Amino acid sequence: xxxxxxxxxxxxxxxxxxxxxxxxxxxxxxxxxxxxxxxxxxxxxxxxxxxxxxxxxxxxxxxxxxxxxxxxxxxxxxxxxxxxxxxxxxxxxxxxxxxxxxxxxxxxxxxxxxxxxxxxxxxxxxxxxxxxxxxxxxxxxxxxxxxxxxxxx
Numbered sequence: 001x002x003x004x005x006x007x008x009x010x011x012x013x014x015x016x017x018x019x020x021x022x023x024x025x026x027x028x029x030x031x032x033x034x035x036x037x038x039x040x041x042x043x044x045x046x047x048x049x050x051x052x053x054x055x056x057x058x059x060x061x062x063x064x065x066x067x068x069x070x071x072x073x074x075x076x077x078x079x080x081x082x083x084x085x086x087x088x089x090x091x092x093x094x095x096x097x098x099x100x101x102x103x104x105x106x107x108x109x110x111x112x113x114x115x116x117x118x119x120x121x122x123x124x125x126x127x128x129x130x131x132x133x134x135x136x137x138x139x140x141x142x143x144x145x146x147x148x149x150x151x152x153x
Contacts, residue, residue, distance in 0.1 A: 024048040027065065031055070032107045033099050035063050046070045046080070051112065060112040061096065071106040084108045086150030091143035 024043045027050065031037070034055050041049040047066045054061055070076045084095045087110075097109040118136065122128070128136070 020048075023067070032063060032065060032101060032105055033097065033109070035061060035097075035107075035109055037063060046076060052109070054109070061109045062093075062112045064108050064110070066106040068104075071100075071104055077106055080106060080108070082150075083152050086147065086152055089143060089146035091139050092146055 020040050020043050024040055027037050027048070028039055029037065032052075035052045036055055037050045037052045039051045041051050041062060043049075045067075047064050047070065050063045050065065052061050052063045053059065066076065066080060070080075081098060084098045087093060087095045093113070094111045095108050096111065098107075100106050116124075
């Protein structure tokens with residue numbers, strides 16, 4: 001027997017599972033440009049990141065789609081495009097495509113990286129070995145430095 005939507009949301013929040021909007025979930029199984037959307041990775045204030053696949057090459061990708069209300073704001077779209085173009089650094093995700101569909105959907109496709117978030121890792125191990133923590137911080141600092149140089153941060 002299924003739970004009511006309100007109870008399901010409460011259970012998800014208490015289990016640490018992020019809540020996703022109906023609009024985010026509605027895109028699963030559809031196409032955006034040359035990409036098939038397979039599932040939701042996460043949702044934020046300006047958009048949704050999906051796990052997907054490039055239709056022709058069958059390569060996995062992550063696809064960020066701006067929320068419709070953000071895609072109608074010229075300044076948000078310009079910032080989105082600027083950030084996508086400024087990712088040529090080894091410590092920043094590689095954006096492979098950027099576009100707008102005929103219906104006005106603004107998206108970008110980027111390399112799909114498997115892994116564990118730092119937050120989940122810390123929950124699991126509680127404390128990182130010093131060398132590993134320094135290595136992670138060094139990589140983050142290099143990526144942030146590149147973003148700063150590009151005028152993003």
